[in-house]
Amino acid sequence: DTRTRVERAVASLSPLLRTVAMLALIEDRPYREIADALGLSENAVKLRVFRAVRLLRERLAEEGIVP
Numbered sequence: 001d002t003r004t005r006v007e008r009a010v011a012s013l014s015p016l017l018r019t020v021a022m023l024a025l026i027e028d029r030p031y032r033e034i035a036d037a038l039g040l041s042e043n044a045v046k047l048r049v050f051r052a053v054r055l056l057r058e059r060l061a062e063e064g065i066v067p
Contacts (some may be wrong), residue, residue, distance in 0.1 A: 009059040021052035
């Protein structure tokens, strides 16, 4: 049940936020590598990771899951 709710929260992110979050948080890729792969600046990657984490926390809290 928890896994389903987490998957639903991740799926609710925009494609770019989801991609950046998966690469940074799950695959533990360096920001520079993500930036190069996606054609973004390193600062843009950092910002998107921050936004993704914030949105995930909000959506998980709505599901009753406190990270």
